Amino acid sequence: MSTEGTTTTASTTEPAPQSTTESTAGSSTEQIRRYWDDFAAEYDSYPDHGLLDSDTRSAWKDLLRTWLPTTPSLVADLACGTGTMSVLMAELGHRVQGVDLSAEMVRLARAKSAPFGSAIAVEQGDAGEPPLEPGSFDVVFARHILWTLPEPTEALRRWAALLRPGGRLVLVEGRWGLEAAADKPALPWSAGVPSEELAGVVRELVGEPVVVQLDDAVFWGKEIEHERYLLRAVAR
Known part of the structure; x- marks a missing residue:
């Protein structure tokens, strides 16, 4: 996400990640879980987390409408x-x-x-190793997670396995600035991942990707300096 200065593993130039088991030096999964438990109450106060601004919310909804299936699907x-x-x-x-x-x-x-009843179910689990049935989803969606993972390529491999044939992998990712890397543990994509690099990995694991740049401030509640994008690939 695009909020600033909200995590101990990130610099003030980059978004707070979604809550995953990112590897911080000397931190256990339980410590990371507690961190996100503590942060949860203020999470939605940031423009691209809670989408409280109507224009920001509409922009994200329109984006999803464009890149998700037009028929009801399991995501x-x-x-x-x-x-x-x-x-x-x-x-x-x-x-x-x-x-x-x-x-x-x-x-x-x-x-x-x-209010959505059975249309939305939520369970606790590690997004890097999701506790979900392989081959059962029409769409796997993730936003600003990969840079936090110690093994992002393996996570992508697991996500690809969740898809049914013809299913869609939809990722929202970006770059947070090379200056951020010095303050973070040694993670493969600790400063984010360029669209060209992620496209290469996804092409091998899923299928030919399509990338659209998300450089409009309406998505983030502010002007951005580095690449932000959506990537979609259809499983072979």
Whole structure:
């Protein structure tokens, strides 16, 4: 996401990640889970987390409408946070299975999605190794997660395995600035991942990717300096 200065593993020039088991030096999964539990209450106060501004919310909903299937589909929303994207996808007629590491994020996501009944289910789990049935999803969606993962290519491989034939992998990713890398643990994509590099990995694991740049400030609540983009690939 595009908020600033909200995580101990990120510099003030980059977004706070969705809650995943990112590897911080000397940190256990339980410590990371507690961190996100503590952060959950303020998570939605940032423009591209809670989407409280109507223009920002509309921009994301229109983006999802364009890149998700036009018919009702089953979507895995990995590292779903407080469930904002899950709600938008349900509003578009999809069924959503959200996964998040933080119990508090899961609680808030369940509360937010309650009006949608069985259209949205949320469970606690590691987005890097999602506790979901392989070959059962029409869409796997993840937003700003990969840079936090110690093994992003393996995570992508697991995500690809969740897709049915012809299913879609939809990722929102970007670059947060090379200056951020010095403050973070040694992770493969610790300063984010350029679209060209991610496209190369996805091409091998899933299928030919399509990339659209998301440089309009309406998505982020501010002007951005580095690449932000959506990538979609259809499983072979």
